Every structure is written in structure tokens, then in C-alpha cells.
Amino acid sequence: MTGKERWGSNLGFVLAAAGSAVGLGNLWGFAYRASQGGGGAFVLLYIAIVLLVCLPLLVAEMVLGRNTGNSPLIAPRRAGGKAWAPLGWLFLLVSVGILSYYIVLMGYAGTTLLKSVLGNLPLDKTEASNYFSSISTGEVSLRGQMFSLAITGGVVAAGIRGGIERLTKWGMPLLFLMLICLALWASFQPNAHEGYAFLFGWDASKLTDPETISNAFKQAFFSIGTGIGAILAYSVYLDSRSAIPEEAVAVVTLDTAVGLIAGCVTFPLVAILGLGDLVGEGSIGTLFSTLPHGLAGPSMNLTGWLVSVLFFALIYIAAITSAISLLEVPVSSLMDQIGLSRSKAVWISIVITALLGLPSAIDVNFLAQADSIMNALLITSGLLLAILMGWSVPSRFKNELEDSKTSKLKINGLLWTLRWISTPIITIGLTVVLEETFRNWQF
Numbered sequence: 001m002t003g004k005e006r007w008g009s010n011l012g013f014v015l016a017a018a019g020s021a022v023g024l025g026n027l028w029g030f031a032y033r034a035s036q037g038g039g040g041a042f043v044l045l046y047i048a049i050v051l052l053v054c055l056p057l058l059v060a061e062m063v064l065g066r067n068t069g070n071s072p073l074i075a076p077r078r079a080g081g082k083a084w085a086p087l088g089w090l091f092l093l094v095s096v097g098i099l100s101y102y103i104v105l106m107g108y109a110g111t112t113l114l115k116s117v118l119g120n121l122p123l124d125k126t127e128a129s130n131y132f133s134s135i136s137t138g139e140v141s142l143r144g145q146m147f148s149l150a151i152t153g154g155v156v157a158a159g160i161r162g163g164i165e166r167l168t169k170w171g172m173p174l175l176f177l178m179l180i181c182l183a184l185w186a187s188f189q190p191n192a193h194e195g196y197a198f199l200f201g202w203d204a205s206k207l208t209d210p211e212t213i214s215n216a217f218k219q220a221f222f223s224i225g226t227g228i229g230a231i232l233a234y235s236v237y238l239d240s241r242s243a244i245p246e247e248a249v250a251v252v253t254l255d256t257a258v259g260l261i262a263g264c265v266t267f268p269l270v271a272i273l274g275l276g277d278l279v280g281e282g283s284i285g286t287l288f289s290t291l292p293h294g295l296a297g298p299s300m301n302l303t304g305w306l307v308s309v310l311f312f313a314l315i316y317i318a319a320i321t322s323a324i325s326l327l328e329v330p331v332s333s334l335m336d337q338i339g340l341s342r343s344k345a346v347w348i349s350i351v352i353t354a355l356l357g358l359p360s361a362i363d364v365n366f367l368a369q370a371d372s373i374m375n376a377l378l379i380t381s382g383l384l385l386a387i388l389m390g391w392s393v394p395s396r397f398k399n400e401l402e403d404s405k406t407s408k409l410k411i412n413g414l415l416w417t418l419r420w421i422s423t424p425i426i427t428i429g430l431t432v433v434l435e436e437t438f439r440n441w442q443f
């Protein structure tokens with residue numbers, strides 16, 4: 001498609017792909033799902049799924065992008081023939097669907113960042129719940145949504161090198177630095193160990209608990225962000241000699257490390273601030289209401305102010321580097337399918353995303369339902385991608401990796417894992433997730 005665009009360097013690609021992976025999923029999603037229970041069993045399942053399923057799938061997605069040179073909408077059809085065209089549409093549907101509410105969550109983070117800077121955070125439990133209602137509905141929520149969408153659109157419109165790579169090159173190192181400072185600070189606080197105990201507490205029976213399994217699957221897929229076409233869209237601009245498996249390992253390692261370190265910030269914070277009773281139910285708003293009021297409390301003073309500003313700035317940077325990758329899916333598809341310019345494609349995509357996001361912007365319950373449906377669809381498209389690359393056109397997988405000088409042993413190992421480990425595990429996971437989604441569906 002757009003033959004002229006290329007990443008400035010391999011590091012540029014890795015940081016952009018890690019930027020896509022590291023996002024609200026690591027900070028908000030991890031805290032939200034881990035707090036629903038499961039402890040160490042949830043963490044262990046999440047890591048196992050990342051390694052056995054998401055890593056080989058990420059390699060397959062990158063291979064599909066670089067090999068076809070097409071956008072997510074067209075790449076499956078180009079690789080597997082007409083029968084695979086619906087997968088392209090599924091990529092498009094899921095990425096725009098996720099982006100529509102992701103932008104709203106990003107708006108909550110932006111509003112909370114602004115309130116942190118101004119020192120306007122809620123001071124007690126009642127204020128905290130009123131605070132969350134005030135930022136998650138009405139004008140405040142809509143303003144946050146529009147602002148976040150505008151800057152996401154601005155970065156994508158500036159192009160791969162001039163927008164996406166430029167932002168992620170400074171944003172990601174800054175994010176790592178801020179996160180490590182926060183984790184270190186948290187580790188020196190007196191009650192931090194209670195937070196670690198909640199997050200890593202071991203109960204073997206949870207390994208077979210459907211809710212824990214379903215949460216671990218959703219968390220792994222959402223966090224790595226594979227099976228949706230975002231990394232595929234980025235891989236189109238990859239150099240033909242770059243080592244895809246090594247780059248995939250770097251992205252997965254960075255993402256998982258950030259997820260775990262973020263957990264080592266949020267859970268100790270909850271314990272330090274004595275907010276355990278508020279977090280048990282693990283609702284969407286936990287991160288945006290419970291933590292701010294704890295940090296604004298009288299015992300925290302300047303430290304609380306600094307931690308809340310750093311924490312919500314970190315969340316906002318993480319969110320924007322993910323939102324741009326989601327937006328790149330419809331943008332590159334419109335450019336590829338109907339030859340639109342990048343800026344026109346951005347305009348059309350953000351208008352559609354804004355409209356689709358309106359129900360989530362005015363009703364947080366709708367947002368929660370959208371999240372659970374989109375997560376199930378994300379895993380579905382991941383399964384189809386594994387079947388396409390592992391079973392339908394394995395020769396493309398092999399040839400593309402051979403051309404960039406990956407060793408035969410690695411290629412065969414990856415392909416074998418994709419076919420015989422990842423595919424059956426995703427099938428089981430998807431069944432559990434669908435069953436959970438229908439059971440919890442609120443009509």
C-alpha cells in the first residue's frame with residue numbers, strides 16, 4: 001500500500017508496538033480484573049497465556065502484515081483468498097469498537113490528571129463516588145472523549161515516522177521511568193506488603209475457576225493487543241530484514257513487565273491508603289475514584305499530589321500510545337481500500353469512532369458491556385488469525401521468516417506452537433469467555 005512510509009529504525013518499531021501493547025489494559029484493566037479475585041493464580045494464568053498463545057500469535061500477525069504489505073482489512077484476503085475476507089472486517093469492527101470506549105476511559109484519565117494538577121480531587125468516600133459519576137457522564141465525559149480523540153487523530157494524521165514514532169520514542173521511556181519511580185516509592189511504604197499479598201496470594205483452586213480463567217484470557221489478549229490488526233498495521237512499515245520473533249519477544253516482555261510493575265503500584269497503593277474495602281468488587285471506576293480520593297486525603301499532602309499527578313500522567317501517556325495503534329487500523333484500511341489520503345482517512349475514522357463512543361460516554365454501564373463483548377470478539381479474531389497463519393497458509397509464515405534469516409529451528413518451533421498449543425488453548429479460552437459473557441449479560 002503506502003510504499004513510501006517506513007519506520008525510522010527497528011527500535012522505533014519496537015517502541016511503537018510496545019506503546020500499543022502498554023496501555024489502559026496494564027494500568028486500569030490489570031487492577032480491575034485482578035481485584036475481582038484469583039490472586040497469584042490469575043497472574044500465573046495470565047503469564048502462561050501470554051507466552052503460549054499471545055507470543056506466537058503476535059509473530060503470526062506481524063508476519064501477515066509484512067508479508068502482504070496490506071492493511072488489516074485486506075491482508076487476510078490477500079493471504080488466504082476470498083474466504084478470509086470476513087476476518088479483515090472483524091479486525092476493523094473490533095478495533096473501532098474498542099477504540100470507541102477506550103477514548104472515553106482516556107477522557108476519565110485526562111480529567112483526573114487535570115483535577116490532580118489543580119489539587120481538586122475528592123476528599124472522602126462520598127465525594128469519591130460523586131466524583132466518578134461527575135466525570136463519567138454528561139458534558140465532562142463528552143469533553144474528555146472529544147479532546148482525547150482529537151489528539152489521537154492529530155498524531156495519526158502526522159504519519160508513521162512524523163507522528164506515531166516520534167511520540168512513542170519519548171513517551172515510552174518516560175513512561176517506564178515514571179512507573180519505576182512509583183513502584184519504588186510504593187515498595188518503601190509501611191503497608192505495601194498487604195497489596196503484594198492480595199495480588200500474588202496463592203489459592204490453587206482458582207486455577208480452574210471459570211471467572212479467573214476468563215479474566216486471565218481477556219487480560220492477556222487485551223494487554224498484548226494481538227489478534228485485532230493493530231500490530232499488523234504497524235508491521236506493514238517494517239524493514240524486510242528485521243527479526244520478527246525477537247521483536248515480538250521484546251514487545252511481550254515489555255508489556256508483561258509493565259503489567260506486573262503497575263500491579264505493584266496499584267495494589268500497594270490501595271493497602272497504603274487503607275482502601276481495601278472499596279476495591280473488592282473491582283468496578284470500572286475503581287482506578288478513577290478510589291485512588292484519587294486516597295491520594296488527596298489529609299495524610300498525603302504534597303506526596304499525594306505528586307503521586308497522583310505522576311500516576312495519571314503515566315496513564316494518559318500509556319493510553320494515547322495505544323489509541324493511536326487502534327486508530328491506525330481503520331485509517332490504513334481506508335487508505336488501502338479506497339485510496340484516501342491519510343488526513344481524510346483520519347477524519348472519517350474519528351467521526352465514526354466519536355459517534356459509536358457516545359453511548360459509552362454517557363453511560364458507564366454501556367461501556368462495561370461494550371468492553372466485555374469486544375474482548376470476546378478480540379479473542380475470536382485471534383483464533384481465526386491462528387487458524388489462517390498456522391493451518392491455512394503456513395507456507396507464508398515459513399517463507400517470510402526464512403527470508404529475514406530466522407533459524408529453521410525457531411520457525412518450526414513457532415509454527416508448531418501456533419498450531420498445536422495456541423490454537424487449542426484459544427478455543428478452550430474462548431468457550432469459557434463466551435460462557436462467562438453470556439452469563440453476566442445484563443438485558
Ligand code: PFF
Nearest residue numbers: 021023024025026223225230
Ligand atoms: N493493549 C492496549 C492496552 O493494554 O491498553 C489496548 C489495545 C491496543 C488493545 C491495541 C488492542 C489493540 F490492538
